[in-house]
Amino acid sequence: MYMKHLDFFKEGIRNIRTTGTITRSSRFLCREMIRPVNFEKAKIIVELGAGDGVITRHILDRMSADAKLISFEVNDKFCEILRNINDPRLVVVEDSAEHISSQLEEHGFDHADYIVSALPFLSLPKELGTDILRKSAAALRPGGVFTQMQYSLLLKHLYESIFDKVTLRFVPLNVPPAFVFICENTTSKS
Template identity: 40%
Template sequence: MSKKKFISEVFKSGGTIGALSPSSSFLAEKMLKPIHFDTANCIVEYGAGTGIFTHKLLEKMNSNAILLAFEINTSFYEELTKIEDKRLVVINDSAEKIEHYLDINHQKKADYVISSLPFAMIPDQVVDVILKNSFEVLSEKGKFIQFQYSLNALSKLKSIYRKVNINFTFLNLPPAFIFDCSK
């Protein structure tokens, strides 16, 4: 997707897209660094957008793994459905419904949840449900990995997860914090 089309989607989104440009490959590398791809059987991606993380996940995932990619923006969803990979399931629905989609895809737990959701732009009660449901579906050694442009989500994440590591990259527009959360 072109930058021009991306920016057009940002303005049409009514606040559901929290970025001014697609995520950088530098941010993607830092987001995916905590993942043990050799043992990951089920990865969930929230806010797949233009597929920057999606493509990198598919490059690194083992051949038996599954990737459930949630995207509520219709244009982004349609672009993601063009990716031809049997391991990818693209979902045009809210991340709140993760349990339902794991169930219908015959997955008991997610090994990793990668999130690009703009928490600052989503109502608190929806964020709370997404975070609670994500915690519930994570495997015991699973991780929830989230990026944000501020530290505002830190207290929510710390209230749910035992361990929250923070990383940062300047090489993104805007620069971003990466939260690596463990049960």
């Protein structure tokens, strides 16, 4: 079950700097976020900023039976809802995304095949955002893809400075309309 719209709104207002929004992603945005994922091959998918699980559920619906989804979320109310998604393939990590490598290691993995991020980089401290992006690039296997949603193009240069290739999609059917950055590693960053 999701949080009620009004409760999500209140949670967004209460923690606006870390949540970065007052509405969860639309199904159109969720689909665009996971479009680059090859679900037949993906074994380890990492989600950053899972909220109350709207993208999480889209990923689980398409993921193979032997794959794992490791979803990071710092808000305890959202984590409680995520833990109620009764799926043995999902690992909910109540920790900040900059600990991606140590958390992957703790769960027995040395890399991620795909990283799907809804982190609000524009409202997080700049150094923290840059640190998370660098660590994500390092945790991604060569050939892996990092997708990031954003409501503006302001950080395009930052993604381009960290990943080898960055392409862009626009999703008008979301409140507010959003961009999805598709960032690829062609070489190892670790």
